[in-house]
Amino acid sequence: MNNSLLLINTTTIKTYEADVSDVTTNIIVQIIFYIFYGIIFVIGIFGNGLVCYVVIKNPHMQTVTNSFITNLAISDILLCILAVPFTPLYTFIGRWIFGKLMCSLVPYIQGVSIYISTFTLTSIAIDRFFVICHPFRPRIKIKNCLLIIGSIWIASIILTFPYGIYMNIQELYYCEENWPSQKLRKIFGSFTSILQFVLPFFSIAICYICVFVKLNNRSKYKPGFKSSKKEEIDKERTKKTNRMLIAMVTIFGCCWLPINTINIIDDFFADVSYIWKHYRLCFFISHCLAMSSTCYNPLLYAWLNDNFRMEFKKVLPCFDSVTFNLTTKTTTTTCESKKNYNKNDSKHGNIIFSHIAEKSMIQESIQLDLRTTSTTPFQLEFKNINQDILEKRKVTNCIVSKTFKNSFK
Template identity: 25%
Template structure:
């Protein structure tokens, strides 16, 4: 997200850096890259395949997964290359593109988290006054990415490949913005608009939600709830999203503060090990989200089992659980038009509704036969 003056700060040419440090850093980064790509791809596949997962909240979750994949493919490999080679080998234009995407990904994540907070706020506290439909969710996601892109656009001017004086002739891509008035203004702006202000707003919103869930006012006095009127599934979702927010902002906070400190201080040196450490911690947020979903969302765990053919569904279509005439599965397989024999003759249901009416014309038979003792693979 930030840049370093390559002509002044010899962050990657430190003589005290050893090959052991580089190997450990690369091993850690490879593990995080595999976890990030595998976990966030699995999130997208599960939400796409499972109709029970296609809610407005999960639309936001998919957007978070795409931002994390953007970090995996356009942040981790390029930083790994610089750690290993100690120089930039991809040219000036690619340096600007990479820095732009490295601001776009966390920026879009922050504003999607902000949109999720408002979605949960109105869903829990004011369910009748405002409803976030799928169309509105898509618009909020598009707006979050567009706003983040606008914020990241100055990177095309501030970043670029430069020739370093140590060692002479080495080409490096700025990691922190070269010290200037514009650098200070932009760093403070990034700190406020991508970190501090969203943190305050999200914190206030979730405090309101938690107070509404666990307290109730009677006669001007506040008591703890004995009977929670909010469904348990929504409470679990709020807990899960709160942990996602906490982990994300805690993991990115060190990197943001280092960026702000470098822009505002007179120091010309940053310990490269410290820089790699705070960068790796920020990348950890891209790996953590799928783990949090699997711990707090039973539907996500069920969807993962179906994807890997580990559930009773045995790799059936992901939407066969909803056997209705309006579902895609029902239309494609003509659910609702079956032949039934009542013993006196042949009867064909005239409408899909009558097909599922077990009392139609006095016939108590079901629309399809079931075994007397269903086996473990029967899905009801």
């Protein structure tokens, strides 16, 4: 077993050299896998590198949620560099050619990266749970967020440390685990799978289920003054958010369940690679799925965020048309629903926003990271809505923005 979940075991490598019936010995199959790994490497490095660049370059993007997303991007970059190329090369070549130091270092950093990734995803889920389900609870400050991130790194380094110790070069050509006993190996393997997958998966699922229920309950609130168009927009936004929540849980499970299952089987049934001739094929398919998470994470946690998209299009203008079309559609509908208000309606601005503020906070908090300040939650949400309308959507004649500004005079 490889407790980093990413290096195939030595027994499998040895049987691989002699087993010509295994489809992964076919050069065409190997080329296909190399292509998949190449695509994952390029997209993973590019997408996560872009996330890091945007956050580091723009101080206004350095918020609590974005700090977690950046930490996730860094761990994904490490996976792309140390897991995507080494695993297929080691298996297809049939021997470890990267030296003794790399034999200990590569699997160790792989394990650390996975811990960082799963712990960070869990932290993001917990943070969103409190923002949406407990909107009046003060958010953690950026300083505390950085302490949490530091703790994640320290815990990941410590938890993976035994694996770095027991990975050594065996029989000159094979990089494998050399545990004092098989019992200790099984215990550590099970412990690793629980901490790297089982607990994070259930924590993420529970948090997002609570968010899902909260959003659905809020969508049932129908104030009498709300227009049908506004109501339809809110319902559609809730559905979109719910789909995104389901996608987050589903993708995490689909990406990491197969590789964990393969390695647990390998831990407790050491001869599986001899008995099951398609073991290596299943390993590489599950490994590709696990590595593909480095491509999905920037999409789910950054691209679907309006603020990130705005910064992305500044770096890469090709993003501009997609973002413009999306925001224009939303802005036009919002303004049209309010265009029948006259000037006398401005006095009702505070009442309108007082009724919709809590629901707006809950729905927008998935995509907007609210800074922790001394202001009240409602004032904080008002500022975010104002900035969203005036700066991002460029609405100049919309009565909503006028009413909003008047409410703070």
